[in-house]
Amino acid sequence: MELLLLLEKGLWFGIAAVGFAVLFNVPVRTLAPVFIMGALGGLTKTIMLQLELNVIVSTLAGATIVGFLSIPFAHKKHAPPPIFAIPAVIPMVPGILAYRMMLGLINLAGEVNPETYQQILSETVNNGMKVMLILMSLAGGVGVPMLITRKESAKEIRFKKRSR
Amino acid sequence: MTKNLTLKEEILPMNNNPEKDEIHVLGSTLLEIGALLMVSGASSGRIRNTINRISDSFGYSADMLISQRTLMLNIYNEDSGHFFNSLKRTSPHGVNFVMLSGISRMSWLIVEQKWNVKQINEELKRLRSLPHYPRMIILSVVGLAGAAFCRLAGGVAFDMVMVFIGTFCGLFVRQEAMKMKFNPYMCVYFAAFVSSLLAGIPAKLGSYDTHEHAFATSVLFLIPGVPLINSFSDMIDGNLQNGLIRGLNGFIISFTIALGLLTSMFIYQF
Numbered sequence: 001m002e003l004l005l006l007l008e009k010g011l012w013f014g015i016a017a018v019g020f021a022v023l024f025n026v027p028v029r030t031l032a033p034v035f036i037m038g039a040l041g042g043l044t045k046t047i048m049l050q051l052e053l054n055v056i057v058s059t060l061a062g063a064t065i066v067g068f069l070s071i072p073f074a075h076k077k078h079a080p081p082p083i084f085a086i087p088a089v090i091p092m093v094p095g096i097l098a099y100r101m102m103l104g105l106i107n108l109a110g111e112v113n114p115e116t117y118q119q120i121l122s123e124t125v126n127n128g129m130k131v132m133l134i135l136m137s138l139a140g141g142v143g144v145p146m147l148i149t150r151k152e153s154a155k156e157i158r159f160k161k162r163s164r
Numbered sequence: 165m166t167k168n169l170t171l172k173e174e175i176l177p178m179n180n181n182p183e184k185d186e187i188h189v190l191g192s193t194l195l196e197i198g199a200l201l202m203v204s205g206a207s208s209g210r211i212r213n214t215i216n217r218i219s220d221s222f223g224y225s226a227d228m229l230i231s232q233r234t235l236m237l238n239i240y241n242e243d244s245g246h247f248f249n250s251l252k253r254t255s256p257h258g259v260n261f262v263m264l265s266g267i268s269r270m271s272w273l274i275v276e277q278k279w280n281v282k283q284i285n286e287e288l289k290r291l292r293s294l295p296h297y298p299r300m301i302i303l304s305v306v307g308l309a310g311a312a313f314c315r316l317a318g319g320v321a322f323d324m325v326m327v328f329i330g331t332f333c334g335l336f337v338r339q340e341a342m343k344m345k346f347n348p349y350m351c352v353y354f355a356a357f358v359s360s361l362l363a364g365i366p367a368k369l370g371s372y373d374t375h376e377h378a379f380a381t382s383v384l385f386l387i388p389g390v391p392l393i394n395s396f397s398d399m400i401d402g403n404l405q406n407g408l409i410r411g412l413n414g415f416i417i418s419f420t421i422a423l424g425l426l427t428s429m430f431i432y433q434f
Contacts, residue, residue: 012312019309020389023335024205025296026261042316079265080210082393090389091309096317099380102422139396147400155272 006043013042016091026083033073037088041066045092055094056133063089063141071145075155085142094134101127183246189281190222191239191248196288197267198228198235199254204263205390208403211235214271218284221275232257232409256348259390266291299339306385307332310359313381323378326363330382334359338386349420356383356424364432372434379428386421388414 017038021031041062048058066088070081077084104124108117194215201211208230219226219239229236233254240247270287273279279287296302310331311324319327338355346354363382366375391414399407 009316012315016309016312016316019306019312019385021261022297022302022305023309023385024259024261024390027265030261030265078269079261080268082207082210082397083261083265086205086390086393089393090387091313091316093384093387093389095313095384095387096377096380098418099425102425106426135392136396139393140400142393143397143400 006046009046010039010043013091014039017042017088020090021087024087026087027077027079029077030073030079030083033069033077033084034087037066037069037073037084038091040069041088042091055130056137059092059094059134060137060141062092063138064144065141067142067145070142081145082142089138089142092134092138094131097127097134098131100124101131104128183241183244186222186281187224187239187241187246187248190219190224191237191250193281193284193288194219194226194239195235195237195250195252197284198230198237199252200263200288200292201267202230202232202235202254203257203260204267205257205259205261205394206264207394207397207401208406209397209401210264210268214267217271218274221278230403230406232406232413260296262294262296263291266294303332303335306335310382310385313384314378317377317381319375319377319381323363323366323375326366327378327382330359330361330363330378331385333362334382335385349416352386352417352420353424356386356421357427359383359385360425360428361431364428364434367434368432379425379434383421383425386417388417391417 014035018031018035021034026034044065045058045062048061049055066085067081070085070088073084074081101124104120104127107120108124197218198211198215201214206214211230212228215226215228215237223243224239224241226237226239228238234251235254236249236251238247238249266287270284270291274284297305307328311328314324314327334355337358338351341351341354342348359382360379363378366378369375391410395407395411395414397407398404398410401407
C-alpha cells in the first residue's frame, strides 16, 4: 500500500514535469526522459521526507539526482542538459510554502494584534527562508554535475569506468 | 540602381575584399544566434560558449557583452587585423527549448563539418520555422500538470478538476493577453487572477481549510522557473550582473502572481 502511494506520487511528479516541458516547448524526443527524471527526482525527495530528513536537504538530493541523470540523457538524445533538468525540477518548487509566506506577509501588513503577531512573524520568516533555500538548492543541485566535473560543456563529460 | 551601388560602396569602401565581407556576415549571424539563445532561455555562460565555439571554427576570436535586452559582440582576426563590432537588441523573451537544443546541436555540426555562414543562416531559418506544440495540447497538458501539483499538495479529486479548469483558462488568458500585446507582467497578473478565481470555488463552497490546496496550487504554472534557475547558474558562473537581473525579473513575476491571488482573495473574502 505504501509502495503504491509512492508510485502514484512519482506519476504525478512526472506528469507535472512533462506539463512544464510542453510549456517550454522542448523537442518531442526529450519528453520521455523529462518524465523519468521528474518522477525519480520527486520520489527521492518524497522518500527522504518520509525518513524525516530536512526538506531543504531532500530537495537538494532530488535536484542533484535530476542533474546527474540529465548528462547521460543529453548524450543519448542530443540536447543540452538544462532542457531536461529545468522542467524536471520545477515540480519540486515549494508552491504551498510560498503561498503561506505570502499570506503571512499580508497578515503582517494588517492590524497589529499583540497576541498573534509574534507567531505570524516567526511562521512567515520560517516559510520564507525555506522557500528561498529550497529554490537555491534546486538550482544548485542541477548544476552539481557541471561543477564537480569542471567541464565547459556536457559533451565532454563521460561517466565511464576507468580502464584497468 | 546605380545610386544604390555607389551608396553601398561609400558605406563599405573595401567591399571588394572577401574577408571583410565574411567578417560582416559572420558577425551579424553570431549576434542573431546570441539573441535567439537569450530570448529562448539560455544562461549567459551557454551563450558565450556557443558564440566562442562557432567563431573559433571560423578562425576569429570573439568577445561579448551580454545583457538581458542587448548583446554586444566584437570579433577579431589576429592574422589580418580585421574586426567587426556591433550591437543587437533582443526581442521580448519567450522560453523555447527547441531553439536552444537546435542551436547547440548546430554549433557542434559547425565545428565538426566546417559549415559556412550560408548554411548556418539556412539552419537558423529552419529552426525559426519549427512549429510549437498545438495549442490545445499545451493547454491540456499544462492543466494536467496543475492537477498533479494539487494532488501532490494533498488535494482531493474535486480540487484537482477545478485546478485543471483554472490552469487551462489561466494559460488561455495569458496567451490571449500576450497576443494583445499587454505588458508581460500584466499577462501574468491576468492569468493568476483568472486561475485562482476558478480554483477558489471549492474553497468558497466548502471550508477554506480543506480546499486551500486548490487555491494555492492553481497559479503554479506561472512560476518563473527558467529565470530563477538561470539566475542562479549565472551567479555561480560569475556573471553576477546578469544573475541579479534575471533574479529580479523572476521576483517581479512572483510578486505579480501574488497580486493576482490577492485580488481573488479580496473577491472571495477569504
